[in-house]
Amino acid sequence: MPTASNAEPRRVTIEQGGPVLVEGPVELRLPDGSTVTSDRFVVAVCACRRSKRFPFCDTSHRKKVRG
Template sequence: MPTASNAEPRRVTIEPGGPILVDGPVELELPDGTTVCSDRFRVAVCACRRSKRYPFCDTSHRRKVRR
């Protein structure tokens, strides 16, 4: 098992106008000190704070298009 000194770097992808994608699994610490975990292989972290599932993205950042 890798230790902090020899661990593989975690890939983080910033999507313009979208979420921050992090190769999982991840543990996120929220401003109030609580933690949330996801064991998915890729996690979308909300950058716009519009998500009902914050801190995870639910694509609420996408603009609604009227027909």
């Protein structure tokens, strides 16, 4: 089992105007002290706080375009 000194680093990608993509699995600690986990391969973490599934992104940050 990897230790902190020899563990592979997690890749975190910050999307312009979008979510923060984190290689999973992840455990997120929220401001109220609670935690949520995801075992997905890549986790989209909401950066704008508009998600109905916060802290996970549901693309609510996208502007609606009507044709």
